[in-house]
Amino acid sequence: MVKCNIISPTKANRLFWLGRYVERVYMTLHILRKCYDRMIDGEPSDYELLKSKLDPSQTYKETADFTMGMLYDEGNKSSIISSLKFAFDNAILLREDITSESLSFIEMSIAFIKKCKSDNVMNITYLQNITDWMLSFWGSCEERITNHGELSVIMVGKSIEKMDLSLRFNYPFNTIDLIYTKLNGIDAGLRDLLFDSIVEKRLDDSIKQYRALSNGLAIDYGDEILRELNQLVKV
Amino acid sequence: MKRKNVKIGDLTDNMDMVNKWMERYGVRFGVYKGGVFKEQLFPFDSVPRIISNDDWLYLERGLKQRVKALNMFLWDIYHDKNIIKDGVIPEEFIYSSKGYMPECEQVDPFGGVYAHIAGIDLVEGKDDNWYVLEDNLRIPSGASYPMIARSITRKVSPQTFSENKVADNRDYADLLRDMMDEMNDGRGIAVIFTPGRYNSAYFEHSYLAEKTGATLAFPGDLFVENGMVYYGGMNKDEKKRVGCIYRRVSDEYLDPLAFEDSSLIGIPNVMEAYKLGNVALVNGLGNGVADDKGIYYFVPKMVRYYLEEEPILNNAPTYLPYFREDYEYVLAHLDKLVLKEVSEAGGYGVIFGRDLSPEKLEELKQMIIENPRAWIAQEVIDFKDLEIIEGDGFVERKADLRAFVVSGKETKVWKSGLTRFSRNPNSFVVNSSQGGGFKDTWILLDK
Structure with missing residues (x-):
């Protein structure tokens, strides 16, 4: 059977957002774990900044509500369960591209988080399975997606989400620069199709500016670079 | 546990896995x-339906014969109509059928095949005879379930498959791929065209696309230009010609410019490309005229007419109230018959006379009198129960078999099938939409 090597606009959109949501699950769990650890025996000053960045609208007053809400609140679009569902909504439409094996890691994560929710599991360590499955998902994609363009689009989504969250949570510039370098490694042909060239130029200038200013360390990145990053992809 | 000379204890013990x-x-x-x-897991029962090699050889011959005759019937109906001219089937059964599409008159589908994938529903009677209950020639679904069930049960209980000699059913994707390649004939790519995620059989569409290597196309992905169908890429100039569409969208929604104009899930102008012979549609358009429940009655006659052979497979004893002698019989024996509305599918519109109160029977009688063409009546076949697991034990339930016949240059029968069972002890209705479950179907290799 002749393989179709071109990617439709709707498929590109799904691949991109699948990459973003899976990375969002992985990164948010990572940040939540850090926050949860500080909340075990720390003072509010130890975790308030992280907590307010994870929950900017201050929906959850108590730390217990915050943890449960960030994990299981389906009304909260930033919760782990919501991000997993959004990832699934895209993945289910891409089975023949990402393979049933890759999709199964998201299926298992959803079944598992629903079970944790019904059991009222608050100890975030129990959700380590989901972190492991997200990593397995990426490994499976690298191993099994045979269309290089499709793999590139999904990885662009992953890199943009990782960079977005790293900027929001003030990661060291060296980390952000590394993600940016990966994002920049995309094929020239695909770059023309995916990226808005004007925004790309502006983002590149911002990165150069931070490279000069930051000395590789964390600084206040401001909102402009986030806007540029989120406007970069056209699909 | 040992059943019919097979050992399945390890498999049934590992049902949870x-x-x-x-x-x-x-x-x-x-x-x-x-x-x-609402999406739900399709309940699977790990006790397989087991078909002996001899029974299978008989079924295989009968299924090939039946599908060949049905394909010849479809060609005839949309071309010369000899079967009507020769008085074998009254013309009102053709032209009043909802599945008849005048737009398909004189259209030559590639290779002359209409029903590339036929799902034939059968039951095994307690008299050891197999009976065909229904022919599904439009977009029959279900093959993916036993396919994936087999790959899972082999993982979970390899011992079961080394102890029993069972035909491997994981080749369904190969059968489909070969047929689609033949229909595509090197013209372009092959796609499976799905109406989308909210179709009841979406799992199957995506799974078969993965396993055949075909592209899964959604509404909006395909377009017609100068009588050719294309799959569009991200770049406006980027497109791939499509030579074969395994479409899982109903006839009436497939082309809003030719059929239902409110359809948002079709491909505008695909009918034009089909008529020009620039794209193969799998299954062809207009097949509904052959799997109409009213036409079912005539299938044995078709076999004799087109193939000059005696039908190998039996129909369930069927009456058409349209015919005077059957009309009288049906009205007099309503309480013993099963009545089916010819326009319904999926287990809907099936009425067992014995379950009705005298008032309801009278209502049914009036409906038949008002429109006899809208009904068929069948004797209730006392078909064999199959064992299913319930709790810690086994119980018996009604089950049917959907066999899949794939027709390209050759007609081939898939050595397996979807066995559906009723979970309700008092019910003969096995459809998944009515709460039924499914089983794998084993064809034994040893004589």
Whole structure:
């Protein structure tokens, strides 16, 4: 059977957002774990900044509500369960591209988080399975997606989400620069199709500016670079 | 546990593990209840239906014969209509059928094949005879379920498959791929065209696309230009010609410019490309005229007419109230018959006379009198029960078999099938949309 090597606009959109949501699950769990650890025996000053960045609208007053809400609140679009569902909504439409094996890691994560929710599991360590499955998902994609363009689009989504969250949570510039370098490694042909060239130029200038200013360390990145990053992809 | 000379104890003991794998792979089907779409796991029972090699050889011959005759009938109806001219089937049965499409008159489908994938529903009677209950020639679904069930049960209980000699059914994707390649004939790519995620059989569409290597196309992905069908890429100039569409969208919604103009899930102008012979549609258009429940009655006559052979497979004893002698019989024996509305599918519109109160029987009688053409009546076949696992034990339930026949240059029968069973002890209705479950179907290799 002749393989179709071109990617439709709707498929590109799904691949991109699948990459973003899976990375969002992985990164948010990572940040939540850090926050949860500080909340075990720390003072509010130890975790308030992280907590307010994870929950900017201050929906959850108590730390217990915050943890449960960030994990299981389906009304909260930033919760782990919501991000997993959004990832699934895209993945289910891409089975023949990402393979049933890759999709199964998201299926298992959803079944598992629903079970944790019904059991009222608050100890975030129990959700380590989901972190492991997200990593397995990426490994499976690298191993099994045979269309290089499709793999590139999904990885662009992953890199943009990782960079977005790293900027929001003030990661060291060296980390952000590394993600940016990966994002920049995309094929020239695909770059023309995916990226808005004007925004790309502006983002590149911002990165150069931070490279000069930051000395590789964390600084206040401001909102402009986030806007540029989120406007970069056209699909 | 030992059944019919097969050993399945290890498999049935590991049912929980099988179900975990089913969940992992998302083996689901969708149903609309009260207008709301709900997806649920398709209940699987690990006790397989077992068909002996001799029985299978008989079924295989009968299924090939039946599908060949049905394909010849479809060609005839949309071309010369000899079967009507020769008085074998009254013309009103053709032209009043909802599945007849005048737009298909004189259209030559590639290779002359209309029903590339036929799903033939059978039951095994307690008299050891197999009976065909229904022919599904439009978009029959279900093959993916035993396919994935087999790959899972082999993982969970390899011992079961080394102890029993069972025909491997994981080649269904190969059968499909070969047929689609033949229909495509090197013209372009092959796609499986799905109406989308909220179709009840979406799992199957995506799974078959993965396993055949075909592209899964959604509404909006395909377009027609100068009588050719294309799959569009991200770049406006980027497109690939499509030579074969395995479409899982109903006839009436497939082309809004030719059929239902409110359809948002079709491909505008695909009918034009089909007529020009620039794209093969799998299955062809207009097949509904041959799987109409009213036409079912005539299938044995078709076999004799086109193939000059005696039908190998039996129909269930069927009456058409349209004919005077059957009309009298049906009205007099309503309480013993099963009545089916010819326009319904999926287990809907099936009425067992014995379950009705005298008032309801009278209502049914009036409906038949008002429109006899809208009904068929069948004797209730006392078909064999199959064992299913319930709790810690086994119980018996009604089950049917959907056999899949794939026709390209040759007609081939898939050595397996979807066995559906009723979970309700008092019910003969096995459809998944009515709460039924499914089993794998084993064809034994040893004589």
